[in-house]
Amino acid sequence: MIIVPEREIPDLMTRKAAFDAVEGVFAAMASQDAYNFAVIREAIGHEDALYGFKGGFDQAGMALGLKAGGYWPNNMEKHQLINHQSTVFLFDPDTGRVKAMVGGNLLTALRTAAASSVSIKHLARKDAKVIGMIGAGHQATFQLRAALEQREFEKVIGWNFHPEMLPNIEKVANEAGLPFEAVELDQLGHDADVIISITSAFAPSLLSEHVSAGTHIACMGTDTKGKQEVESALLARATVFTDEVAQSISIGEAQHAVGEGLIKESDVNQLGAVINGTHSGRTSADEITLFDGTGVGLQDLAVAASVVDLAIEKGVAIEVDF
Numbered sequence: 001m002i003i004v005p006e007r008e009i010p011d012l013m014t015r016k017a018a019f020d021a022v023e024g025v026f027a028a029m030a031s032q033d034a035y036n037f038a039v040i041r042e043a044i045g046h047e048d049a050l051y052g053f054k055g056g057f058d059q060a061g062m063a064l065g066l067k068a069g070g071y072w073p074n075n076m077e078k079h080q081l082i083n084h085q086s087t088v089f090l091f092d093p094d095t096g097r098v099k100a101m102v103g104g105n106l107l108t109a110l111r112t113a114a115a116s117s118v119s120i121k122h123l124a125r126k127d128a129k130v131i132g133m134i135g136a137g138h139q140a141t142f143q144l145r146a147a148l149e150q151r152e153f154e155k156v157i158g159w160n161f162h163p164e165m166l167p168n169i170e171k172v173a174n175e176a177g178l179p180f181e182a183v184e185l186d187q188l189g190h191d192a193d194v195i196i197s198i199t200s201a202f203a204p205s206l207l208s209e210h211v212s213a214g215t216h217i218a219c220m221g222t223d224t225k226g227k228q229e230v231e232s233a234l235l236a237r238a239t240v241f242t243d244e245v246a247q248s249i250s251i252g253e254a255q256h257a258v259g260e261g262l263i264k265e266s267d268v269n270q271l272g273a274v275i276n277g278t279h280s281g282r283t284s285a286d287e288i289t290l291f292d293g294t295g296v297g298l299q300d301l302a303v304a305a306s307v308v309d310l311a312i313e314k315g316v317a318i319e320v321d322f
């Protein structure tokens with residue numbers, strides 16, 4: 001069995017490797033070569049923690065396993081540990097033997113950023129110049145860094161519920177040599193060609209009337225029942241794509257638009273179908289495309305398998321007899 005500890009991941013995993021792994025597994029999901037198992041998430045009644053498992057099997061990439069982990073809200077204060085903790089376990093699909101245990105914290109941020117990047121690659125207008133960020137927390141910095149590699153962006157604009165956090169994303173923009181401007185939501189929606197929202201909000205910030213024709217929006221924060229980042233009417237106006245339709249309509253951004261009868265389950269398309277060429281994706285410069293990124297276990301397995309290969313290649317994988 002191979003162990004890749006969390007401390008090794010920053011030097012091993014690249015944004016390119018994460019992007020390729022996530023693009024590949026979205027394609028495999030759409031061609032039904034890979035499927036996600038039902039998600040388990042439990043309030044364990046200790047330390048206010050939410051703990052669970054996301055797993056799946058990718059027959060194309062031969063990745064079988066699960067990510068175990070969750071959210072411990074008191075970690076930082078009590079233990080100086082980050083509140084989100086996760087570990088990925090990979091198994092040999094031929095025998096069921098455990099193959100690898102991989103630190104999942106940084107990988108989660110990289111695979112989530114890769115998902116919105118894959119959506120930008122396949123759905124945003126090629127001439128997109130302005131990217132708008134809604135959210136400025138931990139994930140937002142990863143999201144922006146990855147997205148900037150997908151188009152020749154010239155400017156980053158941003159809005160956050162807590163404006164004092166905006167320097168987090170301003171720093172990423174400036175590191176990439178781009179100007180940053182803090183704006184109100186109506187200006188963000190009007191000026192941005194691509195918008196990423198990654199917040200923990202339970203009520204919409206971005207309204208349909210804010211958004212210009214031709215925009216691509218990646219909604220990445222809504223991964224639980226009740227959360228919401230954009231007005232449901234925006235989904236009715238857009239062509240909607242997702243990683244996994246079942247999650248999109250139950251725990252993703254589409255839960256609200258479907259619940260209110262504004263769109264149907266059949267209006268939600270798999271991004272993987274665009275990657276595979278079985279869905280035409282964006283068909284006009286005026287179309288609004290919206291990616292509902294809910295986060296699936298197969299993304300975690302794909303990036304973990306990729307990091308195991310890199311660890312073996314670089315001689316830093318720890319091998320234990322198990």
Ligand code: NAD
Nearest residue numbers: 112135136137138139161162199200201220221293294295
């Ligand atoms: P964080 O705590 O670092 O940042 C939270 C962000 O949400 C900040 O920008 C904050 O200002 C904003 N926010 C908080 N309350 C708000 C409100 N009422 N209205 C609008 N904005 C508000 O969290 P993070 O680690 O950056 O995670 C952000 C979200 O992404 C979480 O909801 C998390 O569950 C989700 N997430 C999704 C995936 C996925 O695969 N889709 C993966 C990881 C995390």
